Amino acid sequence: MGKHRDWRCSFCGKTKDKVRRLVAGPGVFICDQCIQLCNEVLESNEQHGRDLSIGPDSEVAEVLLDELRINAAGLKQSEEQLQRAVNLLRKNQVAWSRIGEAIGTSRQAAWERFSGED
Ligand SMILES: [Zn+2]
Incomplete structure (x- = not known):
């Protein structure tokens, strides 16, 4: 017993009971908050790529x-x-x-x- 309680997010270090979801990968875990953060970073990168910050003063x-x-x-x-x-x-x-x-x-x-x- 107790082993599952040691599961923690490999990125932010939060333990399983501190987060809503903890997704297990090979040797790593990621929590729902870090997944959310990843999605936001990816999304903003895509938007960044789309208009390549081509403003008049870029x-x-x-x-x-x-x-x-x-x-x-x-x-x-x-x-x-x-x-x-x-x-x-x-x-x-x-x-x-x-x-x-x-x-x-x-x-x-x-x-x-x-x-x-x-
Ligand atoms: Zn996390």
């Missing part, structure tokens, strides 16, 4: 903005490089149709984008 927003800055800077740089290359090509009388073809667009679109005229 760390995630800052990281995304940084990425945007880097990409925009890279984009601007490649645009400038393209423009320089096109300028050189035009200086050498290369046709707009060939420039357009090289960048995967039409003669008209290439002209509109790089000619600087309108």
